[in-house]
Structures are given as C-alpha cells and as structure tokens.
Amino acid sequence: MATLQVSIVLVMFFLQLFYGARSSTFTIANKCSYTVWPGVLSSAGIPPLSPKGFVLQPGESTSIGVPASWSGRLWGRTLCTKDSSGKISCLTGDCGSSKLECSGAGAIPPATLAEFTLNGAGGLDFYDVSLVDGYNLPMMIVPQGGTGGNCSSAGYAADLNGDCPLELKVVVGSQGVACNSACNAFGDARYCCSGAYSTPNACKPSSYSEYFKVACPTAYSYAYDDGTSTFTCAGADYVITFCPTPSTCIKSSNSNPVAVDVSAGSGPTSSALIAGAFTTLAAVWLS
Numbered sequence: 001m002a003t004l005q006v007s008i009v010l011v012m013f014f015l016q017l018f019y020g021a022r023s024s025t026f027t028i029a030n031k032c033s034y035t036v037w038p039g040v041l042s043s044a045g046i047p048p049l050s051p052k053g054f055v056l057q058p059g060e061s062t063s064i065g066v067p068a069s070w071s072g073r074l075w076g077r078t079l080c081t082k083d084s085s086g087k088i089s090c091l092t093g094d095c096g097s098s099k100l101e102c103s104g105a106g107a108i109p110p111a112t113l114a115e116f117t118l119n120g121a122g123g124l125d126f127y128d129v130s131l132v133d134g135y136n137l138p139m140m141i142v143p144q145g146g147t148g149g150n151c152s153s154a155g156y157a158a159d160l161n162g163d164c165p166l167e168l169k170v171v172v173g174s175q176g177v178a179c180n181s182a183c184n185a186f187g188d189a190r191y192c193c194s195g196a197y198s199t200p201n202a203c204k205p206s207s208y209s210e211y212f213k214v215a216c217p218t219a220y221s222y223a224y225d226d227g228t229s230t231f232t233c234a235g236a237d238y239v240i241t242f243c244p245t246p247s248t249c250i251k252s253s254n255s256n257p258v259a260v261d262v263s264a265g266s267g268p269t270s271s272a273l274i275a276g277a278f279t280t281l282a283a284v285w286l287s
C-alpha cells in the first residue's frame with residue numbers, strides 16, 4: 001500500500017513536471033532604502049494575480065501565490081504620494097489607477113520590468129528583467145529550488161539613476177529618478193526595433209543599449225537582446241528583489257568606465273566594441 005502511495009506521488013510529480021501543473025510562489029522583497037509600491041500586470045487573457053499592487057516599506061517582503069501558466073510583469077513604483085482625496089500617484093512606474101492596486105494597466109515608462117511566462121515551451125518558466133522600457137530602480141529575479149534550463153539570477157543590481165546619460169535622464173528637482181531607454185527618449189525606429197528595423201538582424205545594439213548591457217549583462221537592454229537575457233527554469237519559486245545587494249552586477253560609473261568588468265559579458269560583444277561604445281558615450285556626454 002505504501003509503495004502504491006509512493007508510486008502515485010511519483011507519478012503526480014512527473015506529471016506536474018512534464019505538464020506544468022505546478023503553481024509557484026513569488027516573494028517580492030524591498031531592500032531599497034526607500035518605499036516601493038510594486039505593481040503587477042497579467043498578460044492579455046491571463047487572470048490577474050491578487051494583489052495587483054501593494055506597498056513595501058524598506059526591508060519588507062511579501063509572498064504571492066502564482067498559478068501555473070501565469071504570464072505577466074512586475075515592477076516597482078517609486079516616489080508615490082497620496083493627495084487629500086486619497087488618490088495615489090507615483091513619479092516613476094505609475095500605472096494610472098490612482099490606487100494601491102493597478103487595474104489592468106502597465107507601468108508608464110521608464111520602469112524596470114520583471115517579466116515571466118510560467119510553464120511555457122517545454123514546460124519551462126521563462127523570465128527576464130527588462131530595461132527595454134527604461135529603468136527606475138535595480139531589480140533581480142532569483143529562482144529558488146528549480147531545475148533545468150539556465151536557472152540562475154537575472155537582472156540589474158546597479159543604481160543607474162545618478163549615472164544615466166543626460167539625454168536619457170529623468171530629473172525631479174535636482175535628482176535623477178529614472179533613466180529612459182533610447183527608444184523612449186528619441187522614438188527612433190533604430191532604437192525601438194520598429195519599422196525597417198523590426199527584425200533581429202536589422203536591429204542591433206546601440207551605444208545606449210550597450211551602456212545598460214555593460215553595467216549588468218543579465219538584463220534585456222534592447223528588444224532583440226533575448227540570447228543573453230532570457231532565463232529558463234522548471235519547478236521554481238522566485239524571489240524578486242528591489243535594490244538587491246550589488247554583487248552580481250557592477251555599479252556603472254561614467255567617471256571611471258575602465259572599472260567595468262567586461263569579462264562577465266557573453267555573446268558576440270567584444271571588449272573593443274564596449275570600449276568603443278564608452279568612448280562614444282563619453283564624447284557625447286562631454287560635448
């Protein structure tokens with residue numbers, strides 16, 4: 001009898017493994033020195049998670065149950081205030097709901113996004129941290145207890161709001177609060193990978209996307225950055241941390257670009273290309 005039970009458990013386990021029936025837990029942690037208001041948006045046709053938005057004081061974390069086959073995105077809203085009528089508005093990542101919960105709208109760019117497709121092709125979870133819509137705070141996804149694929153940390157630990165190139169910088173008062181992607185800032189098809197540039201072959205990294213890629217090699221820096229930025233994992237839970245301790249990413253610094261460790265980069269990008277990109281950026285900034 002016991003053997004039968006063990007067999008049933010094993011069969012269930014493998015069925016779940018292969019048919020992706022397992023649900024997952026997301027733990028969202030705020031290690032920033034400031035309050036973060038996470039927002040959650042399910043992809044079209046996918047039921048919303050509960051809650052769709054909440055608040056995390058510095059040091060707080062919260063866990064949410066995520067059904068199998070969920071897909072969608074999470075981000076952090078920052079510098080939120082409540083007016084006298086109770087409406088919430090945020091200087092970065094606002095979703096336009098005027099409430100703690102986002103109601104079916106995404107983040108207004110620029111915002112760092114954590115993107116997930118659970119139990120996708122081959123039963124694998126696909127996840128990434130994207131800077132394609134710009135950057136507003138550091139964010140990492142760390143899988144827990146998963147197997148298969150390339151189940152490792154993805155994201156961006158560096159604080160770029162101070163270092164962001166001037167023409168991309170979002171400034172409030174005298175402080176940088178977010179950093180636009182070149183697509184957001186200039187709307188150029190070459191940066192947005194749109195129009196004539198809407199294929200991976202036609203849309204190449206720009207000096208701007210290289211700026212993001214060098215500071216942390218495991219985040220999406222432009223639309224076709226899939227190869228080095230999408231990660232896969234099976235049967236994992238995920239910890240999503242705002243302002244993780246910058247151990248896996250190198251804090252970028254425009255005053256000392258040689259300190260950036262390019263050896264951590266992967267793919268066809270050569271050190272020379274990155275050095276070239278920095279030289280170009282430096283020339284643009286200094287002119």
Ligand SMILES: *[C@@H]1O[C@H](CO)[C@@H](O)[C@H](O)[C@H]1NC(C)=O
Pocket residue numbers: 149150226227228229230231232
């Ligand atoms: C991870 O694996 C997927 C295929 O499962 C691949 O498309 C992607 O390029 C890999 N990511 C990295 C960062 O190597």
